[in-house]
Amino acid sequence: MNKLGRSLCALWIAGLCVQPLYAQNAPLEFNTFGMPGVIDTPSASSLPDGMLMFTGFAMQRSWRSSLTFQALPRVTVALRYSDVDRLSWRARTGTGLRDRSFDIHFRMLDEGRYTPGLAIGLRDFIGTGAYSGEYVVASKTFSPQLRGSIGLAWGRLATQGTFSNPLGVLSDRFRDRPGGYTGLGGRIEGQRFFRGDAAAFASLEYQVNPDLSLLAEYSSFAYEGEGLGQRRRTPFNVGFRYRISEGATIAGSVIQGSNVALTANFALNPRVATARGTRVTAPAPILIRPRTAGQTSWPTDWTDQTETWETALTQAWAPVFVEEGMRLGSVSLEENRAIIRVENLRHEILSRALGRTARISTYGLPPSIEEIVVIPTTNGIEGTAVVINRSALEANEFEFDGAKRILAVTRFEDPLGFSGGNRFWQPLWSNTPAFSWSVGPSLDLSYFDPDAPVRADIGVGLGLSYNFAENLSVNVDATQRIFGNIAGGSIGPPTPGYPRVRTNSLLYSSSSPVIRRATLDYTFRPMENLYGRLSVGLLERMYSGASAELLWGPANSPFAFGVEFNTLQQRAPESLLGTNDLRINSWHASGYYSFGDGFNAQLDLGRYLAGDTGGTLTLEREFANGIRVGAYATLTNMPFEVYGEGSFDKGINISIPIATLLGTPSTTRYTTTLNSITRDGGARVRISNRLYPAIRDARKEALRRNWEAVLQ
Amino acid sequence: MIRIRFLPPFAMLALFLVSGCSSHQEPAALQGIAIQALAGIRGQEETAPPMTRQNGFLAVSPQLVATTNDPVVGVVLKARDAQALLTPSGQSGNLVTWLSADRASFTFTGGTILVRTSGLGNDLQNADFSQLLTVMASGQSGAAQREHVYLTRDFQQKRQVFACAVTPMGRADIRIAGREYSTLKFEEACKDDNEVFTNTYWLDGGTGLIVQSIQWIHPNTGRAYFQIIDK
Numbered sequence: 001m002n003k004l005g006r007s008l009c010a011l012w013i014a015g016l017c018v019q020p021l022y023a024q025n026a027p028l029e030f031n032t033f034g035m036p037g038v039i040d041t042p043s044a045s046s047l048p049d050g051m052l053m054f055t056g057f058a059m060q061r062s063w064r065s066s067l068t069f070q071a072l073p074r075v076t077v078a079l080r081y082s083d084v085d086r087l088s089w090r091a092r093t094g095t096g097l098r099d100r101s102f103d104i105h106f107r108m109l110d111e112g113r114y115t116p117g118l119a120i121g122l123r124d125f126i127g128t129g130a131y132s133g134e135y136v137v138a139s140k141t142f143s144p145q146l147r148g149s150i151g152l153a154w155g156r157l158a159t160q161g162t163f164s165n166p167l168g169v170l171s172d173r174f175r176d177r178p179g180g181y182t183g184l185g186g187r188i189e190g191q192r193f194f195r196g197d198a199a200a201f202a203s204l205e206y207q208v209n210p211d212l213s214l215l216a217e218y219s220s221f222a223y224e225g226e227g228l229g230q231r232r233r234t235p236f237n238v239g240f241r242y243r244i245s246e247g248a249t250i251a252g253s254v255i256q257g258s259n260v261a262l263t264a265n266f267a268l269n270p271r272v273a274t275a276r277g278t279r280v281t282a283p284a285p286i287l288i289r290p291r292t293a294g295q296t297s298w299p300t301d302w303t304d305q306t307e308t309w310e311t312a313l314t315q316a317w318a319p320v321f322v323e324e325g326m327r328l329g330s331v332s333l334e335e336n337r338a339i340i341r342v343e344n345l346r347h348e349i350l351s352r353a354l355g356r357t358a359r360i361s362t363y364g365l366p367p368s369i370e371e372i373v374v375i376p377t378t379n380g381i382e383g384t385a386v387v388i389n390r391s392a393l394e395a396n397e398f399e400f401d402g403a404k405r406i407l408a409v410t411r412f413e414d415p416l417g418f419s420g421g422n423r424f425w426q427p428l429w430s431n432t433p434a435f436s437w438s439v440g441p442s443l444d445l446s447y448f449d450p451d452a453p454v455r456a457d458i459g460v461g462l463g464l465s466y467n468f469a470e471n472l473s474v475n476v477d478a479t480q481r482i483f484g485n486i487a488g489g490s491i492g493p494p495t496p497g498y499p500r501v502r503t504n505s506l507l508y509s510s511s512s513p514v515i516r517r518a519t520l521d522y523t524f525r526p527m528e529n530l531y532g533r534l535s536v537g538l539l540e541r542m543y544s545g546a547s548a549e550l551l552w553g554p555a556n557s558p559f560a561f562g563v564e565f566n567t568l569q570q571r572a573p574e575s576l577l578g579t580n581d582l583r584i585n586s587w588h589a590s591g592y593y594s595f596g597d598g599f600n601a602q603l604d605l606g607r608y609l610a611g612d613t614g615g616t617l618t619l620e621r622e623f624a625n626g627i628r629v630g631a632y633a634t635l636t637n638m639p640f641e642v643y644g645e646g647s648f649d650k651g652i653n654i655s656i657p658i659a660t661l662l663g664t665p666s667t668t669r670y671t672t673t674l675n676s677i678t679r680d681g682g683a684r685v686r687i688s689n690r691l692y693p694a695i696r697d698a699r700k701e702a703l704r705r706n707w708e709a710v711l712q
Numbered sequence: 713m714i715r716i717r718f719l720p721p722f723a724m725l726a727l728f729l730v731s732g733c734s735s736h737q738e739p740a741a742l743q744g745i746a747i748q749a750l751a752g753i754r755g756q757e758e759t760a761p762p763m764t765r766q767n768g769f770l771a772v773s774p775q776l777v778a779t780t781n782d783p784v785v786g787v788v789l790k791a792r793d794a795q796a797l798l799t800p801s802g803q804s805g806n807l808v809t810w811l812s813a814d815r816a817s818f819t820f821t822g823g824t825i826l827v828r829t830s831g832l833g834n835d836l837q838n839a840d841f842s843q844l845l846t847v848m849a850s851g852q853s854g855a856a857q858r859e860h861v862y863l864t865r866d867f868q869q870k871r872q873v874f875a876c877a878v879t880p881m882g883r884a885d886i887r888i889a890g891r892e893y894s895t896l897k898f899e900e901a902c903k904d905d906n907e908v909f910t911n912t913y914w915l916d917g918g919t920g921l922i923v924q925s926i927q928w929i930h931p932n933t934g935r936a937y938f939q940i941i942d943k
Contacts, residue, residue: 279833281814281815282811282816282830285803285804285809286804288803349867351867397804401869438733439733624866624867625866625867660865707867708837708867712863
């Protein structure tokens, strides 16, 4: 070990008697790989739980962009796309080696008063492995400002100052590291882990103030392939990190005494998403019914004039609902119960829309009405009936745990139980707008093309829909590209023995107007807890046909189950409405489960577009403010060698309600899927109005998590 | 006057995505996002005529008061350079909620002792100051614990407990909208691990109401100056 390494050890010992306390409002600790660390080396820290962050790193002839997610308090994962400037590659292809990589970092031990924190990490552990390496690192805080780490690395992270693998004492097989990768990549290369020569690294991080940190490290990572080998002057890197604003940090460093590197980091914490919090207008205070002491019931003689009440309520109410960002669908009144159907057009959190509906209801409802049944609708689908107790609402608006007390007496039921037979339940007034439209920008992104990390088409989108009834509609979605470069991407090789079902998707980017969707959609309720959907027409950009779905999903159950059948024909890329000869039948059975606390799983089993059969497992973390981050993998009977690059389909789904970014309420979401490469195996048809997404936010499990917003 | 905030790329993407319009979906109020007007309480245009301030409080003229039959509360959020006139919008027991023209609301008890804010962002969901009232009633100095509950941005309750010292500051004759009040002034000096603040209350001897007060709300909101003009 060199001199700095020795002095670090001395500091470590000195640090044993110092209180381990890092400043509370600590800046993000990330390295040039977008993972917990210093400059190039890792440290045994974690990001705040749930943190989502983008890190861009640029150095002469090399760049990396990393998307990082603190999936669990101890587990950090990252997806990276980088240009590794291997000289041999540049000579052959004119660019560096463009490579995707996955990392996982696990903080095993927390720092104690005398003991360091300990973390273990796998870098680029799936597939071709240009960055493939592993590490074990220990970190100790010496004072609120100073923190040091030392560790051991293997693989590409051990490319300078190497020595024979200490694990060699356990078994000789640790002494050599196998090169290359299995098949066409995309698989976990476990046989490489912690094998071959090892090297030590060490770092110091000094926090000058909450925004500025100074960094120094002895690195074991040599940038061998990046052409730095010749110009390397020292194994030391120095740098700084500076926080510009709550979500933006820049870092600069001098790598190995010869190269200047810049890192920019944009962080979004789903648990603290905007600087100011959502600034929604103040609600109307809950109106309390005047009552004499102990009074619990009120006269019901008003029921003789229900029609008068309904007319008065709906006409006076409807504008108030509009002001609160909702559309009042219908009102039905019974002696002790009101049934109110609403569509939420503003609130990113359904709990808030329910609360505001209930608040408005306290104005003007006959006093004998004790149960306020709010039925939120999405695309004409009624997800749940939330039965709110009016007395509980009146009593708890200003209680410290008022929302919890209201929840304790709130019931979540099937809305089917509140329609049909009863003479009171036929709404005398309803408000379904027949025609609606939207105009806005359209943005298509295509990731990880070999020539361009991100390709985009930007244009104008037009949406039209006509409702024949609440549950029968025609929906058209068309776009006109203004500019973009998706069509310039390269089309991947075909899948031997299978039709081109997705590899030809670039052909569908067009400079002329495109109809993305033109469907006749019908939703129905065959029986309690069961939902149905039929869609016919141009289902998506690449496929037309018919799709039928049934979903069993009780409002108060964490479990749902669905089946879907599609009979499809591939659309002709160049024609507005035409199709080509490819006919496909696909089907899936899907199970959905909420573990609680925002962890959700979905398993789909069935027949995919290319005729391959298998399953997709999706694991998702959903935050109380609606941000969702998930990962999926699809395994089918299509052999890995036939599938092509990556061996099987896998990727990351991100969905962000824009309200959490802007602090202004809105139901708009930005949703994207990052998958490494688009192939034909494991592909599904895209249906815009699948049933589970329409009911998931209305389920008890989802509402319970942000229920505090019911009084917001 | 307008101020343009730094927008991170995530927010710029979001702005791009909401920049459409439609017959059913609501556009995000763009002016409230990128550009923040300074007049209203919520950062929106104030409809009431502009008013000057005096000692930090809104200078409400007797003429303006004469135009309404309802009581009003004048509020100034100093750090935001925002001000508004509030009118009563609801009552629950001894809690009265007051609303501004741009729909921010404040709930008070005992005149202007703040219990809740809505529509400001980082809102105060609840406050417990029962010990403050006890100490004030005694007329002596004393310690009083104060508890605030905030709704966090991921919709969880966050409780903050402050240790406070309440000190009577003696008699103070003040003037609100041209009317004289003979009051007792109290200071409540509070702190916890992160925050230090002092609230000031003017207790009207005649009605027993806090007719004027300066109260800290949240680090991002700062202090509010309240005056009640009871009719």
